[in-house]
Amino acid sequence: MKFELTILGSSSATPVFNRNPSAQLLNCNEKFYLIDCGEGTQQQLIKFGLKASKIDTIFISHLHGDHYFGLIGLISTMHLNGRIKPLYVYGPAALKDILDIQFKYSDTVLRFQLLFNPVVADEPRVIFQNQDVVVETIIMNHRIPCTGFKFSEKKRLRKVIADKLEEAGIAPEYYPLLKKGLDLTLPGGRFIKNSDYTVDSDAPKSYCYCSDTLADGSYLESLTNCTVLYHEATFLHELIERANTTHHSTALQAAEIAQEVGAGKLIIGHFSSRYKVLLPLLEEAKGKFHSTELALEGHTYSI
Amino acid sequence: MKFELTILGSSSATPVFNRNPSAQLLNCNEKFYLIDCGEGTQQQLIKFGLKASKIDTIFISHLHGDHYFGLIGLISTMHLNGRIKPLYVYGPAALKDILDIQFKYSDTVLRFQLLFNPVVADEPRVIFQNQDVVVETIIMNHRIPCTGFKFSEKKRLRKVIADKLEEAGIAPEYYPLLKKGLDLTLPGGRFIKNSDYTVDSDAPKSYCYCSDTLADGSYLESLTNCTVLYHEATFLHELIERANTTHHSTALQAAEIAQEVGAGKLIIGHFSSRYKVLLPLLEEAKGKFHSTELALEGHTYSI
Known part of the structure; x- marks a missing residue:
């Protein structure tokens, strides 16, 4: 089946020129899953010629704004564009309150069902599955409750x-x-x-999204048999102390984790706005784990 | 004094390719006022080389998302970029609740004072003044409570x-x-x-911002002596029924209002996403009121 990832946003914390906050679109067998939704995600979809109407399921990792401020706007646009099919949203329980208060004061009654599924960041759980994929949470170690997501293809037929x-x-x-x-x-x-x-058919592939986390290895078990690993790499390793304080990772640490779990490929992203040029982050990671790529907005990566 | 307006967003309801939701930056004597703040406003500021840090006062007309979804992101970025000077926000009372719930769940304690001033959309009031300008509300007739804003230069010295x-x-x-x-x-x-x-010095100039409204003339008195009038023109007049239903205006109606109040210049904006080309809207308005311009993103208009 088709299994590919398009990066919509690769910036941490704040947008900077030409980089937007976190968002990714995963295509599994022509079904589209949005992973995080920073401000401007709907504009990025337009820019890259991707249809918001095709997204049926959205996963939000945590409630720092650079991972969800674009969600209310995207949902509003779906509503205004006449969507009628349901939308499934998975994320921290409070996200529903944040959406609801905004629907209330704008006097918006959605024309479609928004089926909200609270995600608890306590232990890895299966939170979604259909005939193509299973989605499990990965428990991140961040300043507020935060999960990553592992998308695994269902076992294929012989x-x-x-x-x-x-x-x-x-x-x-x-x-x-x-x-x-x-x-x-x-x-x-x-x-x-x-x-x-x-x-035997080819082994099922998997995509792991490690959003914001201290690279403390507490979630390594969740990354077993990972075909493509996205791991945040906010800083160069020279800023390891800053990474520790803010519960983020360095490019070197992302590479060490990819190596430790034997990932097929590593994509690094969530770059600090201090980096105008990203090559040093890539080089740092490749020094430890060769098969690393930068998360570049608009680029599509095969899983 | 310097008195000029830069358009940051000109789209209604949803962003479309190359057009973003409502936002404008007003420079009065090198003090910067943001008027409305649709999603992606902070990205637009970056794109046009304008500094968010210079904005000290923000006016939000109403709680439809295309006028404020970018506010939480802009404020978060100011916080992350180390702002310490206070920020004044004027808008509907519920806007504070919407901001607060998001600060709460992201565990954000702003490093600067956010001084929130609720605006009531019942009758025209002076809501702000300093040595350069006075700001009064203009009561719009929209689907939810909504104000425009009139910025008047203070009477100048002889x-x-x-x-x-x-x-x-x-x-x-x-x-x-x-x-x-x-x-x-x-x-x-x-x-x-x-x-x-x-x-006598030159007569004080004024800028009137009419955000979202049925063009019913109920607010004409507020537009007296308007130097530059921004008036929403969501539709061509052939869609007058749609304008009436949604409490919006047509380009022709915006021009009629500019003519009736004797405005010096009219800027039309808040264009429906159905219009890929804006020239017909401009031509319709110019047919009634010659001194009309389109709100074009990144363009600066002298008041």
């Missing part, structure tokens, strides 16, 4: 070896059962051993 | 006729009193008639 099945005269009507991994006994008693006619 | 004063041997120490319009009797009994030695 691949049938069509030539061999045809040669053996096994009718295509049995393929779906074989894809599911079943051994079969056909009418008449012929036994079909699944492993003779199918092979 | 101009002294320096040559004539010198010739008459009147010492410069008396000029400040003459500028204030006083007749003087000098020590020794010489009488100086003010009008012989001074002339």
